[in-house]
Amino acid sequence: MLEIILFSLLNGILYGLLLFMLSSGLTLIFSMMGVLNFAHASFYMLGAYFAYTLGMHTGFWPALILAPILVGVVGSLVERFGLRRVHANGHVAELLFTFGLAYVIDELVQLTWGTVAVPYREPDYLREPLFTLFGTDYSIFRGVVILISILMFIALWYLLKKTRVGMMIRAALTHGAMVGHLGHNVPRLFMLVFGFGCALAGLAGVIGGPLLATEPGMAATLGPIVFVVVVVGGMGSLPGAFYASLLIGLLQTFFVAIDASVADILGIFGLQIDPYGEVARITLANLAPMTPFILLVLMLIFRPRGLMGELEP
């Protein structure tokens, strides 16, 4: 029991950190430009595939740096030549544009790399156990992922709070027009932030690819969950996105780990029902894919501004 709890905790945190890497970029883009980037998870997928292809030539570690940069460049180009044009037509048009972009990227990935998963793996020496608890190994790679995530958060925090660019970004979040009047190039700032957000998604892809699977459906599986994180955390709130990522990461991991059915749980409260009925047979593990969406619907009904959001979306 203790083993399950400990490993679920570790895996949940890992999954949560990965979610935050995705949702932090999405939140930055949203709070700055008001665009909910539907294609964000597609950039995550691009990151994984770029790292796979680059990794065959350069090895794992250079690809870890190069792939997110490449994704960031693609993102900047998309902003400069696509999104900026659509911006004049309002938020719905922007959402439609990113939706279409996700569609096109998914299709391009399938055409380029095929419809089945590619063998994108971490190097062998990273698959050695970092430590062994209760007879179960915890690989070095998972430790590295946690380390990379934490380093990324520190860098993000430093960038936003301590540098001049970060100051401009924070100013443009609330007073975009004023920053423009002061002579800063706000459209270029938008382009940079969009590219940066996409690069973060790409980084999540580089480390998420070997952890989960690098296949064309990876954007569609993680994409809706990232939206849930952003809405549950409160639109535009980075700390909110952080807590929501961890919450959903832990919730899903624990639900998968605890293999209790509805009948078992009712049994704890002294209610006896037929354990072979259709409802009674459903286990928490079955419910795991649904939990983020149940959380989303409940949140939007009872607390529409999310955990830490200031405004209702």
Add this chain to the structure above:
Amino acid sequence: MSDDMTATMIRSNQRFALRGLVPWLVFAAVLLILPFIFTDGFSFTLMNAIGINIVFALSYNMLLGQGGMLSFGHAVFFGLGSYAAMHAMIAIDDASYAGEGFWAHVPVVAMPLIGMIGGGLVALVLGWPFCRRAGTAFAMITLGLGEMIAAAGQMFPSVFGGEAGIYGNRMVGPQWFGLELAQAADVYWFIAFWTFAGVLAMWAFTRTPLGRMSNAVRDNADRLQFIGYQPRNIRFLVFIASGSFGGLAGGMAAVNYEIITPESLGLIPSGLALLMAAVGGLGVFYGPIVGAVLVTLMNSLLSDYSDASILYVGLIFLSIVMFAPRGLAGGLEHIRAAYREGSLARRLPGWFGGAVAVLLIALGLIIVIEMLFAGHGGGDTVNVFGIQFQAGGATGWLAGVAALVVGVLVMRATRKNREANA
């Protein structure tokens, strides 16, 4: 109501009586003539799919185009309506086998009504908390709803049939109008009738006070609140109406395909509705019809010619969002307005130049894309509209890039022509 307003309404009613009837007669005539032009089985299958998608896309446009609510979960109503109709069809099968009971007297032809009731009920039960806000919040909550219902679909096999879905038999129960529903050709008349009825009903909806108020909610919800309306109530009612018609399309699909799987509840079919409506044009009533016809044709015909067929659909959608936000029907309306103004002859050369440029750019893109992904097809030649290119050869690349460059140049050259006459 003041006198001149009443007079205007009477005038507009008279105009409706005379000129408004023409498009409907044309529509009905097209539906009647089509099966005599295209007589093979594949055409009937395709036309039936188009009919279903027309109703689906139009019901989606009630939300997005007319109510201003961007939904990513519209397939929930289509799918659940379809499930309701399918279960009713199974009930008819059982009842007519037993020879008694209520369902023994219900014809399969009426299944779309069951789907409509199903879709409407689902919207009625689920909709209220969602309709507080339009915009991003509504988009996200419908996305969540769609994913949730799709996931739930896998969990209750007795209702949804698990991965394999549930299937029924449409050749049961009492026959109406001598429709046996055995062949795709029989089903065509069933689909044609319900498509016409659905389109007519949805058009009539835009003319009701509620339909008008939904446009007002889309344009300025704050102002509506000042006059004393509750935007949330109006959104909710529109949501129910849209869900009902989505269910109607689902009921048609249940009879047409005789199978329904939980996949039809998810994000992919929801996105299809959005795609069809946006390609056709959100602001014009007949826009989604144009979009449904085009996208359905492209989805089923293009895949024979190219591996990248879905990519082309996506690219068309992207370019319409970027360059023609009013969609194909919006463009048609633009030309019609110019014709009425009498400025068509003056503006035609510019538009013609633009159209040539778009065709050239499209041709260039098609060649480039086909060259790029030539290796996956297996063959070593690339066939674009009957012209053969060597895969990986320089001629193909040159032709593609040349078409692109010439297209952009024509676009540049004729731009002045379009702007000067705007």
